[in-house]
Amino acid sequence: MNRIAIIGAGVSGLTMGRLLATHASVTVFESDSRPGGLIKCARVDGNLFHTCGGHVFNTRREDVLDFFWGIFDRDRDFVKADRNSxxxxxxxxxxxxxxxxxxxxxxxxxxxxxxxxxxxxxxxxxxxxxxxxxxxxxxxxxxxxxxxxxxxxxxxxxxxxxxxxxxxxxxxxxxxxxxxxxxxxxxxxxxxxxHSSFYYERQGGSQFIADTLAEGLDLRCSSPVSRLDRQADGGWLVDGERSEDP
Ligand SMILES: Cc1cc2nc3c(=O)[nH]c(=O)nc-3n(C[C@H](O)[C@H](O)[C@H](O)COP(=O)(O)OP(=O)(O)OC[C@H]3O[C@@H](n4cnc5c(N)ncnc54)[C@H](O)[C@@H]3O)c2cc1C
Known part of the structure; x- marks a missing residue:
């Protein structure tokens, strides 16, 4: 089975990890101590903060909706809100x-x-x-x-x-x-x-999305990738580790 390295456990890396994990052995490298990237949240004195700015989920793309609602439960996990700006x-x-x-x-x-x-x-x-x-x-x-x-x-x-x-x-x-x-x-x-309506997570803010996407992935946190080497046979070394079996 091919090995694929993904650098960064933001929502893009985690989503790609999910999509590729069905036909490859995927490892996600993340420099931070937890997944999420820009959608990370933190609790301070028991209160939830979106550390890079508030995030909501919305899309009109049917394929994205199918992927998303294949993982999350719309009613159990989210609240729908109409935009009122x-x-x-x-x-x-x-x-x-x-x-x-x-x-x-x-x-x-x-x-x-x-x-x-x-x-x-x-x-x-x-x-x-x-x-x-x-x-x-x-x-x-x-x-x-x-x-x-x-x-x-x-x-x-x-x-x-x-x-x-x-x-x-x-x-x-x-x-x-x-x-x-x-x-x-x-x-x-x-x-x-x-952007007429949004979904908000009932619990945990957008960190909930990151943590749920990360479930079941080979995710290596606190692992900043600093070097990529292309091999003669087309594979890659990620910080000296081979990412693809020949
Ligand atoms: C204020 C604000 C509000 C937004 N609101 C919304 C919204 O409501 N809805 C929406 O859909 N989008 C929103 N966006 C856009 C959304 O945040 C981004 O499109 C999305 O989070 C990008 O995800 P990403 O995985 O591509 O990148 P990032 O979230 O930046 O993730 C990249 C990850 O890679 C890691 N990384 C980087 N270099 C290395 C390395 N060398 N080795 C290992 N790891 C590495 C980083 O630590 C990070 O975790 C908003 C953006 C901002 C700034």
Whole structure:
């Protein structure tokens, strides 16, 4: 049986470990003393903390859902919550998320600008080349200036024109101009967009996901990998240990 080394017991390494363990002998090396990476949690004075920021589970991908609910029990292990966010406007008004479906709540000047943007979007033609262009073409310059630009620059901490379009696929709501207008006229609050609902773990926060994924894996914690050597026959030495039997 092939041996496969995975470096890092974050959610990616643990998931790959699970997927590959059915047809290979997998070892996961983790430099930290426990699995989880960015989704790690810690208890301080009995209280649970997401040490790198809060995490929730959501996806629209059926294959990911099948994998996930094949391991976890939706009702026993998780609580489902609907997103209930608002966007605070410069004038203090609070517009529910997603902002493009609640344009009818904007002040008159802003609403007129958004309508002009949306009406012009059909004529815009060419494919966007990057994330910034995508947001401008998708939601118009007004909503880009007021919300999508500042919000996404804050979250991703980079020039949005440097973010390639390939990164976007399946991650963001992509309503057509007709949909935006329809949703506003009909006042559709829209619960089917990408991040409209989340699953929270009932116990242990996202550490519960990491610990459960790690169950049954050959996981070596406190084992930072510092050296990889490619062998003449195509195998690898991971810190001197052979990862694949010839
Ligand atoms: C604040 C914040 C909130 C987020 N919220 C969400 C959310 O709600 N839902 C969501 O789906 N995603 C969310 N994300 C994204 C999510 O955290 C990441 O996509 C995901 O955790 C990445 O997992 P990973 O396994 O690829 O990497 P990591 O979690 O970074 O894991 C990498 C692991 O590799 C180990 N490692 C590194 N080098 C070595 C080495 N040489 N030897 C051995 N081990 C090594 C590290 O110790 C670490 O454990 C959020 C991210 C942030 C920052």
């Amino acid at each position: 608002v966007v605070k406007m410069p004038d203090g008004a609070e517009i529910p998320y997603p902002i493009e479906n609640h344009a009818y709540m904007l002040d008159d000047d802003t609403l007129r600008a958004v309508i002009a943007d949306v009406a012009g979007m059909r004529a815009a033609g060419s494919e966007p080349a990057n994330f910034e262009e995508f947001l401008r073409k998708q939601f118009g310059d007004t909503l880009y200036r007021l919300y999508f630009g500042p919000y996404n620059r804050k979250v991703w901490r980079r020039d949005l024109s440097d973010v390639p379009l390939s990164w976007l696929e399946g991650k963001l709501p992509m309503p057509a101009p007709e949909e935006i207008l329809y949703n506003n006229i009909r006042r559709v609050k829209e619960k089917a967009f990408v």
